[in-house]
Amino acid sequence: QVQLVESGGGLVKPGGSLRLSCKASGHISSIDAMGWYRQAPGTQRELVAEMTTDGATVYADSVKGRFIIPRDGARNTRVLQMNNLKSEDTGVYYCRAHSSLGERNWWGQGIQVTVSS
DSSP states (O other): OEEEEEEOOEEEOTTOOEEEEEEEEESGGGOOEEEEEEEOTTSOOEEEEEEETTSOEEEOTTTTTTEEOOTTSOTTEEEEEEOSOOGGGOEEEEEEEEETTTTEEEEOOOEEEEEOO
């Protein structure tokens, strides 16, 4: 079992920055990838950015060039640095850990990000 605890988030004006952090505990050796998803009201949860334990990353087209997962983080921590935030980035952000063993996913409780003037 894996537990995920998210921190960061909050209210920021357009053009501002926020930093989200997700720390995994438990059976972290089973994790192959960790990343962030988000869900805006009335929409489906979507991938924002994810990094595998090998360092490979994937970003949603809408955040490329603005969001980044730093490569210098601890193995059980996944940071999402969000720059030049836009109103459409508003939503609940969820940390996800994935294991290819049994194709399991674990989710954090979610954290609100609001971009508004």
